[in-house]
Amino acid sequence: MPDKPNPIASPPDTIQNFIGGQFQDAADGGRLENVNPATGKVYSTLPDSGAEDVQRAVEAARRAFPQWSSCGLQERYRILNRIAELIGRHRDELAAAESRDSGKPLWLSKSVDIPRAEANFRFFATAILHFASEAHPMEGFAVNYTLRQPLGVVGCISPWNLPLYLFTWKIAPALAAGNCVVAKPSEMTPMTAYLLAHLCREAGLPDGVLNILHGLGPRVGQAIVEHPDIEAISFTGGTRTGAHIAAVAAPKFKKLSLEMGGKNPNIIFADCDFEEMMKTTLRSSFANNGQICLCGSRVYVERPLYERFREELVRRAQGIRVGDPFAEDTRQGAVVSRQHFEKILGCLRQAREEGGTLLCGG
Template identity: 65%
Template sequence: MNLTVPYHLENYIGGNFIGPLSGAFLDNINPATAAVYGQVPNSNKKDIDAAVHAAQQAFAAWSTTANEDRFIVLNRIATLIEENADALALAETNDNGKPLWLSKRMDIKRAAENFRFFATAIMHFATESHAMEDKAINYTLRQPIGVVGCISPWNLPLYLFTWKIAPALAAGNCVVAKPSEVTPVTSFLLAKICKEAGVPDGVLNIVHGDGPGCGEAIVKHPGIKAISFTGSTRAGERIASIAAPMFKKLSLELGGKNPAIIFADCDWQKMMTETIRSSFTNQGQICLCSSRLLIEKTIYEKFKAEFVAQVQQLTVGDPLEEGTKQGAVVSKLHFDKVMNCIQAAKEEGGTILCGGNAVTLSGRCADGYFIEPTVIENLGPQCKTNMEEIFGPVVTLQPFETADEALQLANATGYGLAATIWSQDISKTNRVAAKLQSGIIWVNCWLVRDLRTPFGGMKNSGVGREGGWEALRFFTEQKNICIQF
């Protein structure tokens, strides 16, 4: 199929591609060049009303479609994503600034896996029954909620967009979805793929726009019964304040300030390779990235010297070039935020071991938003740099002497999304993992994902869990039926 990208993107409502009803558009900027290369609808309540109406009209038929038939459609979407991987990866890189090889290897691959996984999962989704001896039997029905809202972020655009849409559709819901207005193109292309795959009109509606105008209209709409959101803790607080009084189901996957705990008895080479990756993949713009590196004191100086030396070898460059390890951060607004955070770290007394500067490239990327991978030490656990999410290519180093001290440092923030532990002592890793206040913990690895497992965080990192049965449970309502003998 032909996945060309028009200069003016369109909403996808009721099976039709249409412009915003207000006629308002936002500029779409390539962060690697700082050039406007398209425009995005800036939709509002009227567009959301139209999308919800289309979804409501489609719900009766889609919610009663056999799981086998839903499987065929969703599996076809996965196949079409795979067949168009190159076009989708290029669109993702142009929108987001990440290296093209990373878009191909991680983002687009995972988007296809999301649809294939939930296409298959719905075929095996089962409910419970409970016999009351000779009195009665209870059985549970799980039925689709209705129209649901899915709002996804800019850091892994298609990856996280499909992570929400796929289980919602598999469970029989109709969806009104909003991608980030900063990275809209792959979601526009996904609408074309879904149309080609045979998704009935109105079952999936993709509406573009900013948070205050479009996102809030989704959250406030009385016809939308559940909200699945991934993004900042600040935005999550706003969504919860609106949706909770309306008694909507909520799944909020929010920010992180993730620790990596590195013990002296780790597998050194594997730890070093994976900690570089967990710190700076996607320019540190993954909610699961390690941003606080906690190192046992006996190996602290050795770790610092080798880690800094390897970070300095990470090539910052044009995302389209094969040798680039670090691309552009996503926008000028985010560039300024990260640079201000680095300046704040200096003012707090932090020592910049490497990086800390903007990068100016030549050629087509001369005006792009590039930042050196940055490593900082000499900051305590309660400073702003170690407490607040930066979401960029910035990590801090802190030494510890005992496992208890490592736990105190790891749990010191208001976040609790992910953590990594590096040690060959399996008893120690089990003890530490049990006491870490994080929803996802990797031991001697990072970002190894089994899609059957629950995904989400504690404390300010969110509410609820995604993935596997958790996602299908979220996107269904359960009903107990009791039959007396």
């Protein structure tokens, strides 16, 4: 299939894989629907990739590895810094794509997600120019030193809550170190990863250095984790999925980086700075629509402060404007998917069944 024009200005209705520097559909032609969570409508489709697509991507990455790993730090710096510049130049377009895909407010995508993606590439581009390792003399007999070298082909699997932010947080250091990457963004938020592929090609990233595959975890994600020529896996997502990845990859002695979900408590004492505490609690509870690893999903309050805290939390929560992610006054947009929405409703039903009282919303 011939390459399409650069889609940054107007995101397309058809997303493709990026393998060996070329855009292509899944090997078996399968496709998935991409839904705008704010409207519930399908607005694009993406490849339903599988093991054959992973094999193609790994082969492309292996072909690219000798040149990329030996091209020199200055060249890698130049290309990665150029990618950062292009992300910054297209901040508005990428932010709009991110909010359309994820449901988060546009102001949040503009102020956090896309600037952090740019910063990720810029940080690791410059970091490789100043890398140092330790050396230990053995009393005049010898010097032991550490030499860190690229592994080869590595796999990066990123989540849907901070799509481009965490996608780049994985691939940028891997590329900077001289590795070639087979990456899978979440099937629920694929657009900015697809747009990033166009920017990488514009920046002059050699073919095969970064390969981006779209699809479902049990198909394409599983194939990435299992592939014998992928030396390391970096994953951010659910604990159950991370445990499965560890069970599959550990016997193959792959290097693993697993950042998995948590349920963080806020612990509030009666002698706290009340105003500062309320700002922090509100931010930790509702930032990114509550879909973030830093979310304070449980709040423990010392008894003397409880009544005051409860009243103030309800008052401030009622003041959060929920609405169209593209409206300037929206503070909280749509949750990422119908499945996640139903999960939240299930929690509310369970709370009622167990005798709880909903103080706001529901």
